[in-house]
Amino acid sequence: MTPFLHIERAGGIVTVRMNHPDTRNALTTPGQIQEFVDLCAALRRDKSARVMVLTGNGSAFCAGGNVKDMHERAGIFAGSPYALRDTYRDGIQRIPLALYELDIPVIAAVNGPAIGAGLDLACMCDIRLASTSAVFAESFVRLGIVPGDGGAWLLPRIIGVPRASLMSFTGDTINAVKALEWGLVEQVCTHQTLMAEARSLAERIASNSGHALRLCKRLLREGQHMRLDSLLELSAAYQSLAHHTEDHQEAVSAFVEKRTPDYLDR
Incomplete structure (x- = not known):
């Protein structure tokens, strides 16, 4: 299978693209999770890396969990309640611990929908830029579940408890303009200029020690x-x-x- 993360390097800037556009970069397999963990471990050892840019290939940034697997109780959603608890703890919850604690700054270039775990993934980054086609939803409640990967800790710290509560309790989607107004993203760009703006910011960061x-x-x-x-x-x-x-x-x-x-x- 094609690796989930496509990694490019230009000097101290590391650009990481989630590269399963056919699934809208849904984040649910153990292999995908391990790629994120391994990448963060490698970058912590690499003292020449100064900044990372995370984006998605295709129409979406990250569509969150695979709803088909949820419906079929397959993949990481299989097993008893006790098994599922361990699957979360030993699986997707390793990403916020690895990515959020990464020593170098991380920029999320949100090129399209960031839904559920995809929104939480963007929140694990230090700075978020969005294209005009980006939309955001803390949508777990719409599927009868709760944020399982740190969203209940991350989102309130970025947009405040009342707005995080609104997004979490309704599961409603907000567009890039609203995300900018709420402080969820720092800048909104056209889809065509998003990566150029992200690289420009990365270069300004990487010019420092x-x-x-x-x-x-x-x-x-x-x-x-x-x-x-x-x-x-x-x-x-x-x-x-x-x-x-x-x-x-x-x-x-x-x-x-x-x-x-x-x-x-x-």
């Missing part, structure tokens, strides 16, 4: 569940590390000399 990017992202993550005094203590520790990198010295020298810095991730 890889060390600084990783430490900054970790602070943002930790700050979501720490007290201010605890975060300040962690910030001081991270800052002391950053001050002793060669990249910091290069950044300061380049600023003083009015030139573009040449970072070596050291």
Whole structure:
């Protein structure tokens, strides 16, 4: 079978395309889940990677779970309640843990519908851009189920509890304009310019020090569940590390000399 993730590399920018357009990039097989986990593990080891762009091939970003398998109680939806619980814990729930905790910034270029687990996948990314053809739905309730992959934690932190509640309780779909108004996405582009805009943003991010990017992202993550005094203590520790990198010295020298810095991730 064709790998689910098609991976391209240009310098420090890693572009990842979900590549099962025939299923609208539905995310349900153990193999697909393992590809995401393996990719995140590889990127954590690769200190030359600075930013990742995630998008979908075809008409959809990700259509979520395979409803046909749900109907037939097949694939990852087979088994007893206890077996299903373990299937979620040992399966799709590994993606938010791997992707959300990835050290480098992740941009979601939402090219089309992001439904159910597809919306939650976009929410695992740090920044979301959307094409005008993108639509979003936290649609689990429409199938008589609940967000099983972290959406109940992710979505309220992005758009607030009242709006996340509205989307979760109704299962209604919102378009890209509404998503922009609600802060779910940062920018809406035409379908033709989406990837160019995502790459432009990725280039701006990747022009910075890889060390600084990783430490900054970790602070943002930790700050979501720490007290201010605890975060300040962690910030001081991270800052002391950053001050002793060669990249910091290069950044300061380049600023003083009015030139573009040449970072070596050291």
